[in-house]
Amino acid sequence: MSAPLSVWTNGAEVGAIAASSRAFHYGDGVFRTLLRHRGTVLDADAQIDKLIGDAARLGLAPDTALPVQLRDEIDAISAGVQAAVIKLMLVRAGAGRGYVPLSNAIDRHVFAYEPPVYPASCWERGVVVQRSSLVLGDQPALAGIKHLNRLEQVMAYRSASADAQEVLLANAAGEWIGGGRSNLFAVHDGRLLTPELGRQGVLGHMRERVLAMASGLGIEFRIQTVTDAEIVDADELFVTNSLIGIWPVRQLDQQPLSSPGSVTSSLMQQLSHPRLVAA
Amino acid sequence: MSAPLSVWTNGAEVGAIAASSRAFHYGDGVFRTLLRHRGTVLDADAQIDKLIGDAARLGLAPDTALPVQLRDEIDAISAGVQAAVIKLMLVRAGAGRGYVPLSNAIDRHVFAYEPPVYPASCWERGVVVQRSSLVLGDQPALAGIKHLNRLEQVMAYRSASADAQEVLLANAAGEWIGGGRSNLFAVHDGRLLTPELGRQGVLGHMRERVLAMASGLGIEFRIQTVTDAEIVDADELFVTNSLIGIWPVRQLDQQPLSSPGSVTSSLMQQLSHPRLVAA
Numbered sequence: 001m002s003a004p005l006s007v008w009t010n011g012a013e014v015g016a017i018a019a020s021s022r023a024f025h026y027g028d029g030v031f032r033t034l035l036r037h038r039g040t041v042l043d044a045d046a047q048i049d050k051l052i053g054d055a056a057r058l059g060l061a062p063d064t065a066l067p068v069q070l071r072d073e074i075d076a077i078s079a080g081v082q083a084a085v086i087k088l089m090l091v092r093a094g095a096g097r098g099y100v101p102l103s104n105a106i107d108r109h110v111f112a113y114e115p116p117v118y119p120a121s122c123w124e125r126g127v128v129v130q131r132s133s134l135v136l137g138d139q140p141a142l143a144g145i146k147h148l149n150r151l152e153q154v155m156a157y158r159s160a161s162a163d164a165q166e167v168l169l170a171n172a173a174g175e176w177i178g179g180g181r182s183n184l185f186a187v188h189d190g191r192l193l194t195p196e197l198g199r200q201g202v203l204g205h206m207r208e209r210v211l212a213m214a215s216g217l218g219i220e221f222r223i224q225t226v227t228d229a230e231i232v233d234a235d236e237l238f239v240t241n242s243l244i245g246i247w248p249v250r251q252l253d254q255q256p257l258s259s260p261g262s263v264t265s266s267l268m269q270q271l272s273h274p275r276l277v278a279a
Numbered sequence: 280m281s282a283p284l285s286v287w288t289n290g291a292e293v294g295a296i297a298a299s300s301r302a303f304h305y306g307d308g309v310f311r312t313l314l315r316h317r318g319t320v321l322d323a324d325a326q327i328d329k330l331i332g333d334a335a336r337l338g339l340a341p342d343t344a345l346p347v348q349l350r351d352e353i354d355a356i357s358a359g360v361q362a363a364v365i366k367l368m369l370v371r372a373g374a375g376r377g378y379v380p381l382s383n384a385i386d387r388h389v390f391a392y393e394p395p396v397y398p399a400s401c402w403e404r405g406v407v408v409q410r411s412s413l414v415l416g417d418q419p420a421l422a423g424i425k426h427l428n429r430l431e432q433v434m435a436y437r438s439a440s441a442d443a444q445e446v447l448l449a450n451a452a453g454e455w456i457g458g459g460r461s462n463l464f465a466v467h468d469g470r471l472l473t474p475e476l477g478r479q480g481v482l483g484h485m486r487e488r489v490l491a492m493a494s495g496l497g498i499e500f501r502i503q504t505v506t507d508a509e510i511v512d513a514d515e516l517f518v519t520n521s522l523i524g525i526w527p528v529r530q531l532d533q534q535p536l537s538s539p540g541s542v543t544s545s546l547m548q549q550l551s552h553p554r555l556v557a558a
Contacts, residue, residue: 014298017303018296019293019388024427028433097392099435099460135419138416148305152420158380160379181377
């Protein structure tokens with residue numbers, strides 16, 4: 001993981017961010033993370049739609065030119081680059097001190113990074129996930145959106161063991177919400193379950209893609225609360241995000257799981273997502 | 280409210296903040312706000328202690344030179360300035376992408392701003408406060424500390440009515456936690472109550488000062504859960520922070536309150552905090 005290769009703010013390449021940014025002081029903004037692979041940014045339009053929907057949840061007022069501006073800046077920042085992680089960020093504009101939001105205007109930031117690499121076994125055999133002791137707070141006003149207040153995730157990884165590739169987070173009711181940087185799916189008797197995210201969690205783009213693929217493949221699914229028994233007794237577990245695609249889970253804390261299971265394998269094959277392995 | 284007058288990062292004046300800052304991406308840091316009045320920064324040592332204690336809660340490792348560095352930078356940034364708001368921020372160092380905290384080292388930022396001004400009536404007659412419909416999530420791992428994840432506060436002010444000078448926030452149990460940028464006190468039969476902050480809220484420096492003054496003045500106090508009845512039926516209410524000192528509450532939503540009451544007045548007199556009114 002490296003510092004950004006480059007950063008664009010409101011259409012121009014910059015070296016740093018204004019010290020007055022409300023992202024810096026309050027996390028008053030939203031982001032989405034995209035993968036550029038073989039010179040193409042995957043699912044850019046769908047990700048931009050989600051980003052703009054999240055911004056609206058914070059009361060930001062995206063103007064109609066925003067999707068085209070973001071597309072242009074994605075192209076500009078990654079021109080000539082085969083592979084990159086592109087992070088899009090929309091932040092409430094305004095230089096004032098104080099929580100009170102005086103503007104609904106938007107500053108946009110686009111970051112390009114070197115993509116991370118992972119062992120091929122993360123896709124082939126699956127990953128180790130650990131149930132975190134950090135309990136996610138309930139916050140319906142912010143649930144589902146990918147906002148910049150991510151200390152719960154930082155704290156969860158801080159206490160994670162080094163051999164876990166992902167942590168799982170639950171709420172105070174003991175319902176599993178997802179991975180620290182991924183959405184969670186369980187398979188029971190050939191049917192897919194994924195957590196309902198009305199009080200915590202992020203509605204990831206890859207989650208939506210998996211649900212759409214499940215429909216296409218005739219795999220029944222339910223979006224519902226997911227209890228501890230529903231992950232412990234699952235036939236298969238997997239986690240998803242826009243960088244990794246789908247990672248099967250081969251071990252939940254100390255418990256081995258069949259991995260990759262047949263439903264997970266079907267979805268991985270259908271998705272055909274690039275694998276970020278060292279060259 | 281204005282953009283910062285100046286910003287220092289790790290001991291040098293800067294024009295902007297590194298685009299890789301974890302404050303910007305995750306809010307992975309803490310802050311405290313201090314008032315400089317007539318050329319003196321109020322309670323700087325106590326505030327630095329609280330800031331460093333908060334940083335430790337995030338697993339940051341302040342080195343022993345930090346308090347002296349912060350004192351020096353406070354002096355440097357506000358040299359020759361009679362009045363300023365000084366914001367101290369400690370952020371987890373590291374340029375990486377991703378939530379996983381790879382370092383416990385600290386970047387320190389010191390900001391100087393023009394102080395805000397308020398009508399004199401905020402101190403003389405008191406303020407209007409509004410109970411917010413935003414419900415604070417439970418998060419014991421972050422409660423009490425003044426971290427950079429402040430979207431709940433932004434959202435609460437976003438839905439506040441223009442004639443309220445402060446919003447009050449409760450948790451899902453209906454217990455009142457405090458103001459959006461202040462701590463809350465109620466007076467019942469001459470006795471002070473202030474919310475217990477083990478699951479939400481910020482342990483403000485001014486809250487601690489008020490409790491210490493109460494002890495000195497022989498005013499009994501309790502730190503406890505504060506129900507709706509305990510604020511509606513209070514003889515007096517007031518809110519505190521390091522910029523305003525103490526503001527009596529003269530109106531809770533539509534309900535007028537005796538303001539300033541006798542306990543509030545005694546504490547205000549004892550505190551003798553500067554009033555940030557237009558010159």
